[in-house]
Amino acid sequence: MKINDESPVLLALLDAAVDAMVVSDHAGNILRVNQAAAVLFGYSVDALVGQNVRMLMPDAMASRHDGFLRHHLETGEKRIIGMGRDVEGLRSDGRVFPLHLSVGRADISGEVAFVGIMHDLSRRKAAEEATARSQRMDAIGQMTGGIAHDFNNLLTVVIGNLELLEMAETSEKSGALISDALEAAEVGADLTSRLMVFARKSTLNAEVIDLNAEVFKAVAMLNRTIGAHIAVDTDFANDLWQAKIDATQLQTAVLNIALNAQDAMPSGGHIKLETRNMQLDDTYVAQEIGIDMGNYIRLSIADAGEGMSAGTRTRAMEPFFSTKPVGQGTGLGLSMVYGFIKQSGGHIAIYSEVGEGTTISLYFPALADAIQRNADLRHDREQHEQIGAGLRVLLVEDDPMVLRLSETRLKSLGFLCVTATSGDAAWEVLKARNDIDVVFTDLVMPGELSGHALARRVAKEMPHIRILITSGFSENVLRGKDTDGGFSILQKPYRQVDLAKAFRALFES
Template sequence: MRRRGGIWQGQPGGTSAMVDTATDSAILHAIMEAAVDAMIVSDQSGTILRANAAAARMFQFDTDEMVGQSVNMLMPQALARLHDGFMAHHVETGEKRIIGIGRDVEGQRKDGSIFPLHLSVGHSQVGGTRIFIGILHDLTNRKATEDALARSQRLDAIGALTGGIAHDFNNLLTVIVGNLELLEMRGADDRQLPLIKDALETAEMGADLTTRLMVFARQSNLKPVKSDLRELCSNTLALLKRTIGATYHIKTDFAEELDPVMVDPVQLQSALMNLALNARDAMGAGGELLVSVANVTIDDTYMAQETDIEPGDYVRLSVSDNGAGMNLEAQRRAFEPFFTTKAESGGTGLGLAMVYGFVRQSGGHVTLYSELGMGTSFGLYFPAVEHEPSRNWAEGDAKDRPAPPTGNGETILIVEDNARVRKLSLERIRDLGFETLEAETADQAYEMLQNGVQVDVVFSDLVMPGALNGYDLATKIVREFPAIKVLLTSGYASDVVTGALSHDVPFDILHKPYRQSELARRLQALLAGVSDG
């Protein structure tokens, strides 16, 4: 028996060829279906001959929808227009651009969303026909990680530069202040004294500026002490309530049980003042500000991904407002020194930079969540100091805790406009044993339901672009699809920023970031309600 063209063949007239051909086909099918990465086989014209399950999931198609269609359906329009020319050029000249090399490109899913992927293409001859085999790997998570790392490195680089400038500037100010004081002491006359006084006050303002820059650069001398954030926040808010203005309502939500943290009380109060005054400016003539403090345990991979924080026990200080919100560019650059959206009103751009530097120097992390027109929420995470008695629900290692409840194949529609968060939510819910569908907006989700898509639960973000927000979608579902349960989620700390969206029907909100076990419990509670009728 010999092998020819990739198929084992026996003697003419025998049955070995048929048996071995079937075996080879079964092995090939098993390999493709077991592959973690997407695999697509096409002919030289670009027609898809075969696609595995991973490819179908990646592009949101059924495999039957892909086979027989052009691979151009999986590309953004600009790339699709060039693809046929690339293929023809390769077939004619043999020049390799992607074939046998691989490169990072962009793919397009069934819903039209664009995502980064790595494509490696090989080719072969089967029965005289040239075929191409593409192996694709979704780079969405890697790209998000790289962006976060680049942002952190940029801030670190700016901090290092800023720290050096501030150090030299302090030396200059020392000389200036010293000479001014000598002039004052050596008998300056009445005409000279006011000038010296103004110069000294200005030099002191410069010294204060460099102090704040040093905090951002993490080169300041913090004096951390074991502190209760509730007490520090209460003292600061007592001052704020007298200075922020009567048109701004300050609410607090302090947990009854709270771990102590090691922070510099002066810097903590300064950071809270900065955030509160920024919120006041964003709210215009009036609004609501919420300051909340609670223990947070980051003990699963998903929550660590979402917050970009190392697993562990933290105390989170959240400051949320219902002001104008921030666009994506402002969010990206919010913590850079001297970046400000309030230059015309005298903003220095150092407030958030100082907050960032202080929290990072304290071993913590800062998160920012904002939507234009809906407000902003900052989360300051400080490592908790262990004390007795420890929290019962956090005792033991994560591996010793009971696994979260899982689903039984029910279908959940995930509605989220942020592509990274949507992908993360899909992974979380699939890991809990549920089937998933996805929509980028509430408008799209409502259209899917109207077209007869069958789901058990709709899991929707609260604030989204389009005609409908999460509350609107939930209200329509309750009225038009009463068999479907709804779970809303939001990155805001409370109803301070969501009160404007509220409807007659109350909905519980799962606040981001949330633990996998908490998500599992909420979904199980909803589905238990379904089974109970």
């Protein structure tokens, strides 16, 4: 048997494998790949066969690959053969990502073949980074709490003695100096109290509240303080569940986030606040690290401003971290919000892209009857099963973890699934096929065609194809920026039943 024979066993093995598999000859030329490998690297199967495996490696590794192969074939030394190691892969869009590679050798009819089995480590690395961030924030919180506690003791002594001096001193000049010192000490006391909030050591006055009403009060205060170039809009759910929250801290959090949003839109714009009931199941936990399954109230505050880079998002909630010029911010606003949310048993998520704006979502545990809601959720799932039976969907998503999760979700609804990792690649698929019924695309995509640009082109040139857009940005911000063009929008994160309902509404419209 030749290594390039169409072996039914080999083909079945490749198709059944969950991990990526690549079979190459002695020179590294690709003979076979499975669908998992094509999805992992962002190519079609046909585009990979016949190419050299170097195309799947970053330049530093690719330049040494031929030397590794030649050394092994000449000496028989097994540097990587038969053992696994963590390396980096190169996707079709130029992004480098972590993966675990195991290589095996087969000698068939005098010919040498290599089989590479690859497992994407992006999710594990993301989880490790999220855990490290959480541990770093906890460590910073413990240190900050200890420092704030000691400073509070010192400031108590300083303020007390200054007040005694102020009562005893009759000199006008000395009185002015004492008054200035007292004012500075009180500013220091206010700073330490805010640090205590971040450290989750402040005392919360949590009560069962109507979150909509409390946010409305914050909006009223915001309208009196925010610049005239900023408009504040709200979209409150009518059937919002109840939660046990410190109302004052909630209003402070809203003001902090909204004022940051104002700073991100120096030329003006809209701030949108919306509330929703959220049932977070295991599919959500797969996307969002650090929150338990359950029932939550989500408060989203969104702007269409400058947005954040990945590095800024990572550090945004650290105390004293600020992108503003010196003297224009303490860097404690989001830190206080973070401490308040965590102390309330909730979660904070930041979704932002440079130039596209920011949506910050606060999740508070709901007090409503979880058993009844979970029963309703099961009923909804049963109602929407197989909604996509017989239909083919083109899934467009550049994040590999979200791509795999979304593909699984779509298949569970009965859809036949075709994938693309960019708007440009999706358009090529659409031009080459005539069996696509619906396009399901993320909004922010690499390449020339964003998700929205792709949707517009499909609507114009292929009007028979249905289009559903998904994004982590607030739906109100998307519509406020006129980026939807009348397309249906599903906001991330979403449950399986939300996905099914979105498609049902799309097909019935």
